[in-house]
Amino acid sequence: MLHINNLHAFYGKSHVLHGVGFEVKPGEIVALLGRNGSGRSTTAKAIMGLIDCKGHIDWKGQPILGKKAFEIAHLGLGYVPENRDIFPKLTVHQNLLLGQKGKGQGSRWTFEDMYQMFPRLLERQHTEAGVLSGGEQQMLTLCRTLMGDPDLIIIDEPTEGLAPKIVELVGEYLKKLKDKGISVLLIEQKLTIAMKISDRALVMGHGSIVFEGTTAELNENTYIRKEWLEV
Numbered sequence: 001m002l003h004i005n006n007l008h009a010f011y012g013k014s015h016v017l018h019g020v021g022f023e024v025k026p027g028e029i030v031a032l033l034g035r036n037g038s039g040r041s042t043t044a045k046a047i048m049g050l051i052d053c054k055g056h057i058d059w060k061g062q063p064i065l066g067k068k069a070f071e072i073a074h075l076g077l078g079y080v081p082e083n084r085d086i087f088p089k090l091t092v093h094q095n096l097l098l099g100q101k102g103k104g105q106g107s108r109w110t111f112e113d114m115y116q117m118f119p120r121l122l123e124r125q126h127t128e129a130g131v132l133s134g135g136e137q138q139m140l141t142l143c144r145t146l147m148g149d150p151d152l153i154i155i156d157e158p159t160e161g162l163a164p165k166i167v168e169l170v171g172e173y174l175k176k177l178k179d180k181g182i183s184v185l186l187i188e189q190k191l192t193i194a195m196k197i198s199d200r201a202l203v204m205g206h207g208s209i210v211f212e213g214t215t216a217e218l219n220e221n222t223y224i225r226k227e228w229l230e231v
Contacts (some may be wrong), residue, residue: 041187044081049065092140134155152182157189194215
């Protein structure tokens, strides 16, 4: 579904990604792990056309490198950024409405699905998003992205700053996305949630992939965990 090869990315003259390559298959949850500054978020931005990069990024067999972010989104890629980027002066319902592409016809997701997934959003549907708690904003950002009916969702640090109960809830619903045929590229620091729900794991260090394998293989690889993951 998503195939990346020899990807290099830049912030001005700063060379951040160095030949990154991996793939995400249909219906798969892949965890992209690593310490802060390893290049995980930059990889997500490169896929979504938000930074300068070179190399090869293919989506369903078609090259997307060089396309604008909105064009990439309309091809079926969804992106949940680390900073959430909700519209603070709009209500919860209005934020969800803005997530729709076209008129929402034929989408796998409805407003009712979102409110059933996270009943707290139903309670706050007429509330301005800017006054929501961090956990509620994370729920809203995830749901707003799903309203665009993506085939792959890239979600950056979804559990950052969330209470343990909300972390478990987000993990449960990420697993349920597979039931609707949605692939997930999960960018995380917390090994617990990533290892629990992912099919495969990638580990980044200094802008490169230093490990790729199953979560079981990563769990057994004490060198990678100690050198590139554990603080």
